[in-house]
Amino acid sequence: MLRFFFFNLLGNIIPMPIALICVPVISRLAGVDRLGALGIVWALVGYFSFLDFGLSRVVTRRVAHAIEKDRLQDELSELRGFFLWWAIPLMLVIALVLLIAGSWLSHIWSEGPIAMEIESAWVWIAWCVPVTLATNWFRGMLEGMQQFGRLNVLRVIFGSWNYAAPAIIVFWQPNLEAMIIAIVLGRFLALIAHVFACLQVDRQIVFGAAPRKIDSLGHFFREGGWMTVSNVISPLMVYFDRFLLATMLPARAIAWYVVSLELMMRTTVIPAALASVLFPKFSGANQASEGGVEAHLYERGIRIIASIMLPVCAIAVVLSYEGMKIWMGESFAINSYRIVEIIAVGIFVNSVAQLPFAWVQGTGRSHLTARLHFAELPMYMVGLYFAAINWGILGAAWMWTIRVSLDCIVLLWMGPSAVRRKIFPFVCLGGVFLLAISFLMDADLSISGKETLGILSILISCCISWFIFLPQNDRKELVKLSWSITKIFG
Incomplete structure (x- = not known):
């Protein structure tokens, strides 16, 4: 794996x-x-x-x-x-x-x-x-x-x-x-x-x-029919904000939003990489099994993703303004760094959600994800329109983060109950921690104060990932690996 x-x-x-x-x-x-x-x-x-x-x-x-x-x-x-x-x-x-x-x-x-x-x-x-x-x-x-x-x-x-x-x-x-x-x-x-x-x-x-074979058409769409609904509606919710904003705002404002969102979305390649590996393994799982090998892989996968993504998102929040300034220029950074901070919270939660999504579809219950997305779509569209009208690209960023957070909660509920009880507190802890960093970094602090706060925030996120999120066996394996690398390089 x-x-x-x-x-x-x-x-x-x-x-x-x-x-x-x-x-x-x-x-x-x-x-x-x-x-x-x-x-x-x-x-x-x-x-x-x-x-x-x-x-x-x-x-x-x-x-x-x-x-x-x-x-x-x-x-x-x-x-x-x-x-x-x-x-x-x-x-x-x-x-x-x-x-x-x-x-x-x-x-x-x-x-x-x-x-x-x-x-x-x-x-x-x-x-x-x-x-x-x-x-x-x-x-x-x-x-x-x-x-x-x-x-x-x-x-x-x-x-x-x-x-x-x-x-x-x-x-x-x-x-x-x-x-x-x-x-x-x-x-x-x-x-x-x-x-x-x-x-x-x-x-x-x-x-x-x-x-x-005439019957193969019906067979494929019976098997993939509910996936069809998810595969139509889920990307629509992912991209709808950009299409809506394009009808309401100038292209320059869309660039501030899209570039910030795309920058953060690139980090989801980490959970996506693991989800695509585990999906074929989940396909053979018994959905009712709470203690099987697949359920263990499912829990381990979520904990690994959370342990990686929390420091990544914390770094994004801390460096949102300076990073965008170096990358795209000061004018772009002034108009986009808050988008990065808000989206970072949603990215952490959404990263965790990729494993429950793969679990539910892999265990043959794609009808559940389809119904979830079908119920989410009209509420998200209305909420996004209201938020964009009143708060522009910041409102759209908040609605995106709220939607993926609710989506994660429901998807976790669809997974094995024993794993859900262990994982849900981790998700809440990570989301609240990132929100707190974002709020404090925007406070009226001196430059040295923000630098100190940023370093502490990244260190704390690493400690949370190592001691709380990451499974003990994986910590031992990483320690052994680090010792092996140390010996190789003298």
């Missing part, structure tokens, strides 16, 4: 320095307004990329089960048939719908030159979506076969491309159309690379009989 987690973590973390370098380049050469609009385009493509009707996770589950039951070739045959006869036509329909709706969607968030640039590049965005959906399908295959090494090499390359390509092209063409085309080109290359990786693992993933 730790080896796969390490692979996933590296695959998600390595592109982050690329993003840190490229985002200021885009801001300075193309302008903050275009950066804000590009953030909306990233969100739009990201949202529709999640719209795979839960099928990528169904593929992962089915492949993992087939390997366990020694019937992989039969399963691959059925999966090929479904992909060829049903999934590809569905993806093409999605692309056509986007093409038809392009003139309306491209003007939602902006007018003038920026809207014209997005509209001229809309055909690229529309065809990018089915390509990304197909890539997700092959990624699900590789995850089911636990090919995390190959997957994360591809994730590093194309995760970096997503930021590096527009930053490079902006030197010659500082407009949105050129940057969007550069991003979409990377999506096409990613599909080709994932197909090639599947061929290296097992040619039967791509080549072989592809039976056209």
